[in-house]
Amino acid sequence: MKVTVKYFGLVAEAAEKSEEVMEFDGTLTASELKAKCLNGLSITDKESIQIAVNQNLDDKTTLKDGDEVALLPPFAGG
Amino acid sequence: MSRYDRQIKLKEVGPEGQEKLRNAKVLIVGVGGLGCPAAMYLVGAGVGTIGLMDHDRVDKSNLHRQILFQELDIGKPKAMVAKKRLEKQNSEVQFKVYEEPLTMENAKKIIQQYDVVLDGTDNFETKYLINDACILANKPWVFASIYKNEGQLSVFNYQNGPTYRCVFPKSTRENISCEATGVLGVLPGILGTLQAAEVLKIILGTGEVLSGKLKLINMMRGSEQIIKINKRPDEVEKIRENGIAPVYIDCDLKNAEHWYLDVREVFEQPKPKGKKVLNIPLSDLTLRYREIPNNQEVFVFCQSGKRSKNAIEILKNEFGFHNLKNVEGGIETIIDA
Numbered sequence: 467m468k469v470t471v472k473y474f475g476l477v478a479e480a481a482e483k484s485e486e487v488m489e490f491d492g493t494l495t496a497s498e499l500k501a502k503c504l505n506g507l508s509i510t511d512k513e514s515i516q517i518a519v520n521q522n523l524d525d526k527t528t529l530k531d532g533d534e535v536a537l538l539p540p541f542a543g544g
Numbered sequence: 545m546s547r548y549d550r551q552i553k554l555k556e557v558g559p560e561g562q563e564k565l566r567n568a569k570v571l572i573v574g575v576g577g578l579g580c581p582a583a584m585y586l587v588g589a590g591v592g593t594i595g596l597m598d599h600d601r602v603d604k605s606n607l608h609r610q611i612l613f614q615e616l617d618i619g620k621p622k623a624m625v626a627k628k629r630l631e632k633q634n635s636e637v638q639f640k641v642y643e644e645p646l647t648m649e650n651a652k653k654i655i656q657q658y659d660v661v662l663d664g665t666d667n668f669e670t671k672y673l674i675n676d677a678c679i680l681a682n683k684p685w686v687f688a689s690i691y692k693n694e695g696q697l698s699v700f701n702y703q704n705g706p707t708y709r710c711v712f713p714k715s716t717r718e719n720i721s722c723e724a725t726g727v728l729g730v731l732p733g734i735l736g737t738l739q740a741a742e743v744l745k746i747i748l749g750t751g752e753v754l755s756g757k758l759k760l761i762n763m764m765r766g767s768e769q770i771i772k773i774n775k776r777p778d779e780v781e782k783i784r785e786n787g788i789a790p791v792y793i794d795c796d797l798k799n800a801e802h803w804y805l806d807v808r809e810v811f812e813q814p815k816p817k818g819k820k821v822l823n824i825p826l827s828d829l830t831l832r833y834r835e836i837p838n839n840q841e842v843f844v845f846c847q848s849g850k851r852s853k854n855a856i857e858i859l860k861n862e863f864g865f866h867n868l869k870n871v872e873g874g875i876e877t878i879i880d881a
Contacts, residue, residue: 474760475691484765514716518771523711523758536771538760540712541689541696543727544578544666 467491467531471503475539477515480507497525499535515539547634548590556750562590566636568747571595571658573646573674575626577609577732578688578739579664583626584612585740586662587634591747594630595658597642598622609729645811646670648788651677660743661685664736668715669791669811675700675708676788679780684755686742688735692725693764695735698773699742702755709779711758715791715813724848731763795879797821803842804878805868807855812847816879826851833863845871845878 468489478484481503488499496517504512517525518536529535551557568591572579575598586594602617602625617625627639642654655661655677663674663685671687678685684702688695700707745751758771783789795814797804804816806823824832836842836859844852849872859865871878
């Protein structure tokens with residue numbers, strides 16, 4: 467199964483990319499994929515990062531082939 | 545001819561719309577990179593009453609993006625300078641200046657007096673505070689935030705719609721401001737202007753308000769995306785029942801045996817836990833220096849190590865403290881991640 471993952475803000479920075487295609491066997495929920503993507507990245511507060519699947523905020527969905535996942539950290543600047 | 549002729553010509557505005565604008569009251573919390581352009585367009589459009597809230601003073605490093613301020617304003621209070629400038633732009637607008645921070649105590653009372661709140665803040669604590677107070681006062685608020693070249697925008701608590709807590713239920717320690725990361729002045733310019741547009745649509749009751757949607761903008765890539773957000777009724781209900789939820793983000797000190805002096809403002813995060821941590825903001829030191837132990841080593845810290853260095857200079861030169869050590873590199877170096 468293939469899904470596209472989009473990174474924003476400090477997640478994109480830590481991952482050193484803004485997008486990647488992840489391939490995996492079996493089933494994963496959106497939050498399981500998030501854990502996989504963030505694994506090894508130096509981000510202090512991973513819990514605060516929200517997940518959108520196909521442009522809908524949602525972390526419980528089981529992913530399907532071709533889904534687009536976005537990892538959204540909160541921003542504070544102004 | 546009315547000064548608003550060119551907008552009254554639009555069917556979305558018309559004379560009735562202009563009257564709605566004249567009767568409207570908008571509170572701008574934070575007159576900085578977002579608040580400055582937003583205020584200028586709202587004042588231009590003839591919003592009748594505008595509250596300008598900021599407890600900060602104009603700094604030289606603000607001038608590249610906070611376009612209401614000029615070189616001669618450096619050191620002056622932002623809210624007052626903004627008012628004086630905006631009055632010249634439109635003498636028909638009433639201004640209310642608040643040179644104090646939004647707090648748990650004053651938030652609901654102040655917000656109740658307005659129709660819409662525009663968030664020009666640069667920290668999570670105030671964003672949650674605005675959110676919670678708007679839920680309690682039943683007012684919509686227009687949110688925007690920036691991280692380097694990216695921005696987020698949404699309208700929260702609009703006609704019972706989703707709130708900030710429906711997107712980000714909990715605050716985070718990663719409180720990174722534009723001061724820390726850098727920003728090109730145009731990005732808050734774009735976002736502040738979009739916020740003003742949302743405020744105008746809300747007041748006029750026209751167009752599609754960006755409620756239930758989070759807009760993501762990447763200025764460098766020139767890309768935009770919209771994420772749909774749903775209401776989390778439990779998050780909203782918690783605030784309705786229990787009132788404003790304070791955002792104190794705890795953290796643990798690597799060595800809790802020492803005495804510590806935190807010279808940051810009270811709202812700055814995270815807050816280290818421990819009985820030997822004093823929080824006296826730099827500006828209060830001369831009033832409260834007696835609270836600081838002078839017979840044992842005290843580690844002085846702030847966010848980056850700069851303010852704490854100043855604090856030590858003051859305490860040493862003016863009050864004879866010789867037991868203070870600066871935490872170079874700021875709070876992140878003394879806490880457990």
